[in-house]
Amino acid sequence: MEHRKRLYWVIFLGLAGVIAIIPEYFFTEESASMPVQTRADFSPQEQGQLATLRSGQKSVSMRKQEGSIRREKQAVETSTDLFAPHSWYVAPPRVPVAVVPVYSPPPRRPVAPPLPFRFIGKLDDSQKMLVFLQRGEEVHVVSVGDVIDGTYRVDGVTDDRMTLVYLPLQATQSLNVGSKL
Template sequence: MKPLSAALLAAGAAMLAWLGARYLSVTDAFGALASRESVLSTGAARLRGAAGLAPRAAARPPTTATASSAPADGGAIRGASSPQAQAQAKASDDDALARTARQKLAALRAPLSPEAQNDPFNVQSWLPPPPPPPAPVAEAVQAPPPVAPPLPFTYVGMSNANQAKPQVFLANGDQLLIVSPGDVIDGRYRFESIAATGAVFTYLPLQEKQVMTIEGEGN
């Protein structure tokens, strides 16, 4: 029992270490995202501060103003407000870029199920999802090679067996055929030869040899 208890304890320790590593990886991912958002927010705040510290035109002391000095004062005021407007526009652009970056990061993350969102040990990946697997290619089915049909003839008998071209009697349904070696039957079969155990035919469309057994048949 002691070795079994030690093994169970070791397995439990390994499981806890694995769960801790998963939790640390999730924490690191969220920490990196928070650091990036903090850097973007700090940059935007600095830009706003720089805009607030832009030099402004000092007010002129009250003097007897002339008609010719009024346009010069207005031009100075407009010139002092131009750098501030530029800084504010730049800060607005930086905010828009930061929002765009956060939106892009959110779009890259794969959608999570409700169970995965509530799982603190779930590992989230910011990589784009893999492409779908290619559609399976249907393999071409090869048709079996054609074969000659069974011989339609039945051996009936033979005459002139000792001659060079004996005559063989064959039945094809209700027909009685008398053939000799070399004769063509119905344009499909050619009678080749006959021996004591069988008659040889050639199926002409495929040039395939076929043997009809005649062993035990009467002559």
């Protein structure tokens, strides 16, 4: 088995060497046999163009030729760009839009929050009426003119209604305080 592997490698390397040497023999002879052009082989018109090129001056016809060559190169470059973005999308025509004034309703007037108090009872003293109100765990005993927590003021107490003013908005609210006894 080992003998076969060595044989294959020797054949492979031998063929690779032969393939590497073949171009040296065949292609060097052809390049040596190719004729080399000299100045004498050029026509008088071509010698004139070469002379103007060597001197650095360009004739009008040379400038026109260079411009046409540049244009052809640009045309070839743009037409052969394989990765240029292409799209089949056609934008819809623009439709003029009429400007309609936006009507916004006037802002709503702020409203006082619902009363946080619950009526517990009242006491009619000969001097003034006392009303017992509950908010959460707190019990407030109020009469006309009192201010509760800096937000509500008691404006009046009748037999069945109590009038409170929400101080931040000066909004009047009423609370049912039972009926006439």
